[in-house]
Structure formats: structure tokens, C-alpha cells
Amino acid sequence: xxxxxTATSQSLTFACDGSVLATSQTRLTFTTNxxxxxxxxxxxxxxxxIAVEYSDQSYNLTANLKPVSVVCASLYIPSGRENxxxxxxxxxxxxxxxxxxxxxxxxxxxxxxxxxxTGGVVQPTPYLSGQIYVDAAPGVTWSGYTLYTxxxxxxxxxxxxxxxxxxxxxxxxxxxxGSIALxxxxxxxxxxxxxxxxNATASISVLAD
Numbered sequence: 640x641x642x643x644x645t646a647t648s649q650s651l652t653f654a655c656d657g658s659v660l661a662t663s664q665t666r667l668t669f670t671t672n673x674x675x676x677x678x679x680x681x682x683x684x685x686x687x688x689i690a691v692e693y694s695d696q697s698y699n700l701t702a703n704l705k706p707v708s709v710v711c712a713s714l715y716i717p718s719g720r721e722n723x724x725x726x727x728x729x730x731x732x733x734x735x736x737x738x739x740x741x742x743x744x745x746x747x748x749x750x751x752x753x754x755x756x757t758g759g760v761v762q763p764t765p766y767l768s769g770q771i772y773v774d775a776a777p778g779v780t781w782s783g784y785t786l787y788t789x790x791x792x793x794x795x796x797x798x799x800x801x802x803x804x805x806x807x808x809x810x811x812x813x814x815x816x817g818s819i820a821l822x823x824x825x826x827x828x829x830x831x832x833x834x835x836x837x838n839a840t841a842s843i844s845v846l847a848d
Contacts, residue, residue: 641670642693642716644677649685676711676732689714716747718774718806746775746833748841753811755847757821765819765847768812771829775805779835787828788815819847 753769793816
């Protein structure tokens, strides 16, 4: 079962002098079970109030619209973390902002800022680095992960962790597996195991430079 989303827009109608003549509301409901973008109308400046229901929990965020721009709003479940970015001169959120994907489950991970360096670093090359965001239910944290490069199993690392945090960022540093060539793009996948026995998977495309 996916997350139930209700998006309520507060649209504004302006007079020639810039004053607000009227406001109106529009409500849209839909279900999402992944991290793809959902496009909402933004013809008139105003704002969106977004309510999300998932696994008996409620989440809310508000995104203010701006002229000649696109507003990209993300809500991370179950932590409730928000990311709202305004991009001037665009009509859609860049696909690169949604490259890292993971399916909505009780415990999630996401990936960001990954790179593969084939030279110019002090670390052994090819050098893979980036952020792993862990987003788990209260009382749950991760206990290890398995790394894959283009579906090749690079091995599993287990943690004897004492952390009680269920939402945090981990800066990964290591080496991909298989042959890495300068200028090629690789699929990097992490499968994380949580202390409650569940798993979460996230992938990201990374250019070797």
C-alpha cells in the first residue's frame, strides 16, 4: 500500500496594480509508492499544503510558489524530513534530482552526491564516495550493507553499531568492483539491512571521471 497524498493549492488572482483580487482552493488526491515526481499546477502564484498519510502516520509540508520558476518539494518517510528547492527559469524538476530511488517501506535509504574518481585523489582508485541517508522507523537503525556495481556483488559489511539514531547521513568511502573506465556511467546499488531484520535498496547512476 502506498502513501496517500492530498495536495491543496491556494491560488491568487492579481489586479493590474499587483494587488490580490481573489483567492481560490483546489484539492488533488493521489497515491504514491516511490520517489517519482508528481506535477502539480502552478499557474497562479500561491502555495500548496500537502498532507501525507502512510502506515497510520500523518505528515505535512507547505511549498510556496514563485513566479517564472519551478518548486521541487520532497517529503521523506518515516522521518518527515523535507527538501524544498526553487529553480528559476525552469518548468519541471530536473530528473537528476530524482536519480536516487528507493521504494517506500517502513525503513528507507537514499543516495546523493556519489562520484567515482579514477585519478587525482590520494585514495586508492577507482575511488567511490557519496552520502547514504538512512531513514528508519523509531527504534530501528542499520546493521550493515551490501554494495553492487552494475549488479556485481562487491561484498557485505556488517556493523556492530551502538547508535540509536534512526535518521542520519553516512559518508561512504570505498572502491567499486569490476572494471571501471573513465567516462563510463555505472549503476551503484546499496542494500541495507536494519536491526529489525528488514532490508532497503537504493540505486544511483554515477559517472567515472
